[in-house]
Amino acid sequence: DLKEYFRETEAQGLKGTRQAQRESYGWWRRLRWYQKPTIAMVNGWCFGGGYGPLFSCDLAFAAEEAKFGLSEINWGILPGGGATKVAQELMPFRKAMYHAMTGENIDGKTAADWGLVNEAVPLAQLKDRVTEVAKVLLAKNPVALKATKDAMKRVGVMSYDDAEDYLIRAQEAANSYDNEGRKEGIRQFIDEKSYKPGLGAYDKDKVKA
Template identity: 30%
Template sequence: MERILREVQDGVLLLRLNRPDKLNAIDEQMLRELCTALDEARVDDGVRVVVLTGNERAFSAGADIDGFAQVTVEELATSRSDFPLWDTIRRFPKPLIAAVSGYVFGGGLELTLACDLVVASQTARFAAPEIRIGLIPGAGGTQLLARRFGKYRAMELVLTGREFSAEEAERWGLVNVVTTPEEYLTRALELARQIAQHSPAAVRAAKAAIVQGLEMPLDPALRFERELFLRVFTTPEAQEAIRSFLERRRAKQQSG
């Protein structure tokens, strides 16, 4: 791989966007390499959490506009469509954490919106600037911004293309943690390792319950949550954890 760098440690896979000379602009090769890495991580039991990052100057400045000059609208709708690739990222079943700094524009913002948790440097600047060149977000931006921020904030950001800060993103609920440029990746990896300590089956079920449940009316979502609960209840990890908890409680009662 050229566009994506990989490193695994303590159950955490670190994926780094690697086009620093292009501010990590997203092209077809980068998307395909990212999806390949995620497909491999999906079936690798040694990977429990994935952290996606860029560099201090740019998480990603957005889509590589040069690529648009080489395709027709018919190709974008059929043979060269990147929709399945973005769908692979959005539907990745393990926790996906974005560690962002600098430019988080266009496709970079949509990549962040596809993640489950976001740790941002104080230098991070977010924007959906497609309107400035006569386009709209096309990889989930309008829908995910509206679901995260509500109609009116999404309208403001998409129709003006204005930038917003890491502090604003945190206040609006897009970012979990804002920290210094020196610490944002460290904090993201710490968060990933904390999650990786828990039962993989329970973690995946929890993500599915939240992500898919948000797409359902409440009653079906509650039934879906209960189905997942019953599924993980039977796992060896859950049964062992319940036994250990009861043994510790009995020992505490006896010693008291």
């Protein structure tokens, strides 16, 4: 709990602080680059350190009644543990500054409006909505999904030319892992005309083993 985290870590000095940081940052890093798509579902309170796993997930949905906050300023510290970076990365600059400097809470609907989550729905609908999105992702080619989520996270810090080069290599790597899946998607679209990419995914169950 918070008492254990702060008091015991404080008693261990800098060594304890660094160990706690390595552990928590390591968890979020593993989640951020996880092999499969990840979805955060926020149904209650999400404060400070909770922004780490929130950001690490590929998608995030919240109940309109959920509460988000960077309360660190209210007890005399800055929002550490990556929370400041999360706010700055996901929110418009002025919104992020207000959020961090005032320590005021925002609800799920505002979090969606400010870009902290993808979407906010009434609490009673939250699980169904997340399940619906998960089923959409489940129908996609898993190799393409992993390549796509990694690419979206990496190209943001690249120049356009560097991103072009990276994406060429990423596609080549994905093809080497699942060339049959790519070919099947093209076959069903071009030859069978059994689906339209703009309206849905190809039937990956037809891919030859």
